[in-house]
Amino acid sequence: MAARTQALSRERIVGAAVELLDAAGESGLTFRALSAQLRTGPGAIYWHVANKDELLIAATDAVLAPALAVGGADDTPQEAIRAVAVAVFDAIDGHPWIGSELSRASLQPAMLRIFERIGRQVQALGVPVAAQFAAASALRNYILGVGVQNAANARAAQPGADRTELLETAAGVWASLDPGEFPFTRAVAGQLSGHDDRVQFLDGVDLILAGIAGLRPPQ
Amino acid sequence: MAARTQALSRERIVGAAVELLDAAGESGLTFRALSAQLRTGPGAIYWHVANKDELLIAATDAVLAPALAVGGADDTPQEAIRAVAVAVFDAIDGHPWIGSELSRASLQPAMLRIFERIGRQVQALGVPVAAQFAAASALRNYILGVGVQNAANARAAQPGADRTELLETAAGVWASLDPGEFPFTRAVAGQLSGHDDRVQFLDGVDLILAGIAGLRPPQ
DNA sequence: ACCTGAACACCGTTCAAGT
C-alpha cells in the first residue's frame, strides 16, 4: 500500500511535538513547524488540542509515563525509589525540555505519577502516616530540582554536548569565580569535572532516604 | 525640585522589570511595556541590557541577593542553612516568577550565591571534603525543587490567591483522582489542605540535614 | 465532524537616524 496522509489525531500531534522538541529544543516547537510536519494548517491542531500549554503537558506525559514503568515486583522500597529517580533523571537527560516543562504546572499528570510512585514506597518503608507526605514531597522536590538543573545545563550548552562537556564548562566558570566571595564553590570546582553526576544524583537520593530512615519508629 | 525624566540606567531598567514582573507575572514583562513605563522606546533598553534573558537573570539576582543577606554570626550551621532556605522560599512566595527563572540558567549569580552559602555551612558541619559537594548539591536541589513547584502553583491559580487557597485547590484535584491509580496521593490529600507548607518545607530541609549528619565521621 | 489558511494581535530584536 502506498504511503498516504494519515488522519490527524491527538496522538499523532503529540508524537510529532515530541519529535520537534527532541530535535530542536523548546523553541523548535511552534504551531507552524508542527503543522508543516503534519502537512496541515496551524488551525487544524486546535481541533485536537486546546493550546500550547496542553500540548506541552501531553508531550511530557507521553515521554515520562512509559519511562516510569520500571522496577521489578521484588525490589525493596529503597530500590524502587532509586529506580523511579533514575527513570526521571534519564528521561530528562534524553529529552532536556522535560526538565523545564515539569516546572510549569504542578498538577500535571507526569508530576502526579512521580509523586504516587514515590509515596507508595515511602509507605512501604514504614514511615509513620503523619510523616509520609513530607517524606514523599522531599524526594519528589529533590528529583524535580535536579532535573530542572540538568535541563538548564543542557539548554545553556550547544545542542550536541553531553553531560561530561557540560560539567567541564561549569567547572571552568566555578574556578574563575572571585575567591573572596565564592571560596566554597571554587574549592569544589575540581570535584565537579571529575565526577559522575548520575552517581551523585543517587547519592543525594540516598541522603534523603537516610534521613527518612530516622523517621521510622523503633521496632 | 520638579519630577524630571531620569536618565536610563541598567539599575532603573532592572528595577522597572521587577515591578512589572511582580504586578503582572512573567507574561507582563515585555520590552514594549517596559519601555512605556520608562518613557522611552524599546530599542533604548538594548543599550544597557543585551537581551531578555540577561534582564530576567539580573531581575532575579536583584531580588535574591538582598534576601540572602540573612542570618546572624552566632547561628549554628543548621540554623544558617535553614535561614538560607527560608529566605529563598519567602522570596519566591513574594515574587513567584523567580521560581521559574531560577530554573532557566544554572550558572546565574543567584544560583551560585545560594550554593555558596549552603556549601560553607556544610563545611562547618564537619562533612568530609569528598562528600561536601554532594551534600550541598542535595540541599540546593531540594530548595530549587520546592521553589519551582510553588511558583508553578502560584501561576496555575488566580493572581490574588495566597498559599492556603492554592493548597485547597490542589487538595481538591488530588482527592478526585482515580483511587485505583493514585491511592497514595488520594490518601494524603487531606494532609495537604490542613498543613503549613512553609513548615513542611523546613521539615524536608531537616530530613536532608539528618541524612548529612550521618556523613560525619565519628569524633 | 474535521480541516484549511489567511488574518489578528501580539512578541523580541535590529538599525538607520537623530542628539
Added chain:
DNA sequence: ACCTGAACACCGTTCAAGT
C-alpha cells in the same frame, strides 16, 4: 555615548469558509 521608533521576522490563536 546614548536615545528614538519604525520595521523585520517571527509567535499563538481565531475564524470564516470549505469538505
